[in-house]
Amino acid sequence: MPVLHNRISNEELKRRMLEETEPRRTVSFYKYFRIEDPKTFRDQLYIRFDALKVFGRVYIAHEGINGQISVPEGHFDAFREALYSAAPELNGIRLNIAVDDDGKSFWVLRMKVRPKIVADGIDDPSFDASRMGIHLKAEEFNELAEQPDTVIVDMRNHYEYEVGHFERAIEVPSDTFRDQLPMAASMLEPHKDKKIIMYCTGGIRCEKASAYLLHKGFKNVFQLEGGIIEYTRRAREKGLPLKFRGKNFVFDERMGERITDDVIAQCHQCGAPCDTHTNCKNDGCHLLFIQCPACAEKYEGCCSSECQEERQLPKELQRIRRAGRGNEPMIFNKSKDHPLRKHRDEWKKFNLHR
Ligand SMILES: [Zn+2]
Numbered sequence: 001m002p003v004l005h006n007r008i009s010n011e012e013l014k015r016r017m018l019e020e021t022e023p024r025r026t027v028s029f030y031k032y033f034r035i036e037d038p039k040t041f042r043d044q045l046y047i048r049f050d051a052l053k054v055f056g057r058v059y060i061a062h063e064g065i066n067g068q069i070s071v072p073e074g075h076f077d078a079f080r081e082a083l084y085s086a087a088p089e090l091n092g093i094r095l096n097i098a099v100d101d102d103g104k105s106f107w108v109l110r111m112k113v114r115p116k117i118v119a120d121g122i123d124d125p126s127f128d129a130s131r132m133g134i135h136l137k138a139e140e141f142n143e144l145a146e147q148p149d150t151v152i153v154d155m156r157n158h159y160e161y162e163v164g165h166f167e168r169a170i171e172v173p174s175d176t177f178r179d180q181l182p183m184a185a186s187m188l189e190p191h192k193d194k195k196i197i198m199y200c201t202g203g204i205r206c207e208k209a210s211a212y213l214l215h216k217g218f219k220n221v222f223q224l225e226g227g228i229i230e231y232t233r234r235a236r237e238k239g240l241p242l243k244f245r246g247k248n249f250v251f252d253e254r255m256g257e258r259i260t261d262d263v264i265a266q267c268h269q270c271g272a273p274c275d276t277h278t279n280c281k282n283d284g285c286h287l288l289f290i291q292c293p294a295c296a297e298k299y300e301g302c303c304s305s306e307c308q309e310e311r312q313l314p315k316e317l318q319r320i321r322r323a324g325r326g327n328e329p330m331i332f333n334k335s336k337d338h339p340l341r342k343h344r345d346e347w348k349k350f351n352l353h354r
């Protein structure tokens, strides 16, 4: 019986990865398709990926596969072959290669069987995530987006929408993807006969969302192929007009890739035009919020004067305070209902009146 899990300590694995001399390519991919036996599928793929020294995270479920991995350059073709041949549905799937990435994000291969590749809260067995809307390439998206009868729906989180989105796109204001699906369906009910385009960062969410709308009886459902990332890449390559304004939020140190020069958000503390996300510097908070350079200086990177004061306390005292507080509302909190974000609509009014 081959070993199907890694058994070496994390530190040792990280050390080995850092000692590697061959560069790695960081790749992400996903595909919704029916996997009858996720456990067997997982074990077989694990053996092939492990032999190619693939690192990263791969999730496998009855509804499909989702991976973020790194591959040594010299094994890249063999990896692609292994993935493409693992199932007929995987043959030729898009591999998103990270551009400015040092390939050092992963040092172990973790492959897990999960109930879903994207948690959606749907337990209706008749829901089929692989029965999705029509894919649109950038030029097709642009064309359809110009028709007055088209409804464009952003399926990302509110803080992502806040710093950048497509022209005319509507937001589905929920805190989780689970809530967002039924909310989108009821918001769109009056537009049931129109053309509906859904999009997200890389495509994995809007594909499921489009399948959900079809499941709910919608007919003209489309989704942006490969999300904002692929749209931007293709639009730039082909010299197409960019219909996305502002920044594309991404979960790395940059917290967003600028797509156009438009700054469509405001500092959460003073309302000045700004689209720079940051985490509150108070370790007991880490709130994700938008802060302009002037406020960053004034509050020393904190979200409030309370956090600023707390951060100056001795470490031990900070720790005791945190322990007594429980989880709300000072910990890392992405809720749109967080008090700091409640200003958001007020700032909008404020800017309109200036
Ligand atoms: Zn400010």
Ligand SMILES: [Zn+2]
Pocket (backbone or CB within 6 Å): 280, 281, 282, 285, 286, 287, 302, 303, 304, 307
């Ligand atoms: Zn704070």
